[in-house]
Amino acid sequence: MNYQTFQPHQDLEALVSCYWTLEIPAEYSAERQRIVPDGCIEMAFILGDDIKRYTSQDEFILQPRAMVLGQTLAPFCIEPTGYVNTFAIRFYPYGFANFVTTPIEQLANKETPLTSLFDASIVNELERSIINAEDTKQRIAVIEKFLLERLNEQSTIDTIVKQTVDALLTSNGTATITTILKEDLSKRRQLERNFKKQIGVSPKQLGRVIRLQSALKMLLNKETDSLTKIAYESDYFDQAHFNKDFKEFTGISPTAFLSNEQMALSTLFYK
DNA sequence: AAACTAGCTCGGCGTCATAG
DNA sequence: CTATGACGCCGAGCTAGTTT
Numbered sequence: 001m002n003y004q005t006f007q008p009h010q011d012l013e014a015l016v017s018c019y020w021t022l023e024i025p026a027e028y029s030a031e032r033q034r035i036v037p038d039g040c041i042e043m044a045f046i047l048g049d050d051i052k053r054y055t056s057q058d059e060f061i062l063q064p065r066a067m068v069l070g071q072t073l074a075p076f077c078i079e080p081t082g083y084v085n086t087f088a089i090r091f092y093p094y095g096f097a098n099f100v101t102t103p104i105e106q107l108a109n110k111e112t113p114l115t116s117l118f119d120a121s122i123v124n125e126l127e128r129s130i131i132n133a134e135d136t137k138q139r140i141a142v143i144e145k146f147l148l149e150r151l152n153e154q155s156t157i158d159t160i161v162k163q164t165v166d167a168l169l170t171s172n173g174t175a176t177i178t179t180i181l182k183e184d185l186s187k188r189r190q191l192e193r194n195f196k197k198q199i200g201v202s203p204k205q206l207g208r209v210i211r212l213q214s215a216l217k218m219l220l221n222k223e224t225d226s227l228t229k230i231a232y233e234s235d236y237f238d239q240a241h242f243n244k245d246f247k248e249f250t251g252i253s254p255t256a257f258l259s260n261e262q263m264a265l266s267t268l269f270y271k
Numbered sequence: 272a273a274a275c276t277a278g279c280t281c282g283g284c285g286t287c288a289t290a291g
Numbered sequence: 292c293t294a295t296g297a298c299g300c301c302g303a304g305c306t307a308g309t310t311t
Contacts, residue, residue, distance in 0.1 A: 177282065186296060192283065193295090204282055237305060239308090240274080 001028065005137065009144050015095035019143070021136050023048075024084035025035065028147075032079045036216065036250045037072040039209045041096040041107065041113070041200070042251065044069060045130050047138075048085030053078050053111070066114040066127045068096070070107030071200035073209070075251040087130065087139050089147075093155045093165050096234050097198040099150045104200035118150075119162055163196050164203055170190060173210030174235040212249045213240065227254050 008016040017040060032054070045066050052060040054077040063078070071093070097104050100117050114198045126146050133139045147261045160181075166179045172251035180186055180203075195203050215234035219227075246254050 040290095178280095188282085189284085189297080190295065202283065208304095241305080 004026065004136070006140055008140075009148075012147060013113060013142060015092060015098055016147070017090040017092050017095070019136070019140050020088050022084060022086045022088075024080065028082040032077045034075055034077055034251060035072075036075050037209045038213050039071070039093050039206055041091045041093070041104070042069045042087040042088050043067070043091070043143075044086055044128070047085055047131060049082035051078050051084070051086075052082055063111050064113040066130075067110050068107055068108060068114065068117060070104065071206075072109050073201060073205055073249075074109070075249060082262070087136065087144060093199050094162055098148060099186075103197045103258055105196045106205060108200040146221065154176065156192055157198055160191050160202060161198050163204065165197065165199065168203070168207045168210050172174040172214040173207040173212070176209065205226075208245060209249065212245050215246070216250075220260065230254075 002021070006019040006020050006021075007013070008019065027051070044062065044063075044260070050062045051063070053063050054060045060079070062081075091258065096107075102117060106112075114127070118126075126142070129142045131141050133142055156188070164177070164180050167175045177188065177191070189244060195201075195206075199206060201209075211234055215236070216231050218230050218233065228239045231239040234242065236245070237241040243253060246252075246257070250257055
């Protein structure tokens with residue numbers, strides 16, 4: 001298994017968190033993997049064999065080979081059908097809205113083929129270039145050219161939304177909406193409306209995802225082995241609340257998660 | 272300690288009035 | 292016509308007890 005991340009070009013670093021690649025030979029190809037919401041939107045290109053996404057216990061769909069994965073609020077499972085080779089772009093929560101006119105809310109909780117977001121001929125050309133590229137470096141060059149070309153001149157993200165996301169990120173998801181808005185409480189409704197359109201989920205929901213992620217990082221980095229401690233340090237009122245959110249976003253309880261082999265892959269993504 | 276629960280606050284959202 | 296802000300309902304989320 002080979003997972004790597006790469007930093008974006010300067011002009012994109014405000015919007016793109018990183019590029020990443022994952023390669024797993026077919027013989028090691030893992031069983032079902034649990035994907036936990038992390039607040040980010042990803043664009044992914046499947047370069048290896050198809051990947052299944054389970055829609056229920058025993059039903060699945062094959063993911064589009066060039067797609068965007070929107071905000072999610074619940075865990076889901078994917079499973080490789082063979083050789084895994086994926087190239088992906090991880091956008092910050094407000095990153096992707098700058099490249100499309102589609103309301104981001106419509107991308108939430110599912111994968112959307114690139115062809116429904118951009119002109120078909122452009123997508124074909126892009127996909128071809130990505131597939132034919134010799135290495136990741138070239139792929140990054142291709143996608144950056146594409147992104148920079150499409151970057152809307154006028155910043156489509158309004159400042160209140162950006163400020164709110166930043167406040168949520170720096171507070172590990174614990175800042176309350178009222179605190180963030182402070183003197184501008186009249187903007188509350190406006191924030192909610194724009195947030196959904198530009199981020200895809202509500203402010204509080206994103207905050208909860210970020211808070212859980214911060215707890216998850218602590219858990220995976222083995223900073224402490226006490227779940228109670230993690231709960232308090234992540235600013236949960238008590239362990240019960242932590243457990244509840246954990247189950248909601250990951251699908252299993254913290255202890256089950258820790259003992260689960262699936263953790264191996266998750267660990268890679270949350271450094 | 273953990274589980275339960277009553278009561279409070281906060282956030283999401285429908286709706287309406289007004290502004291641009 | 293769309294964008295904005297006010298208002299209020301109500302369910303979600305949080306807190307602080309009380310009970311097991």
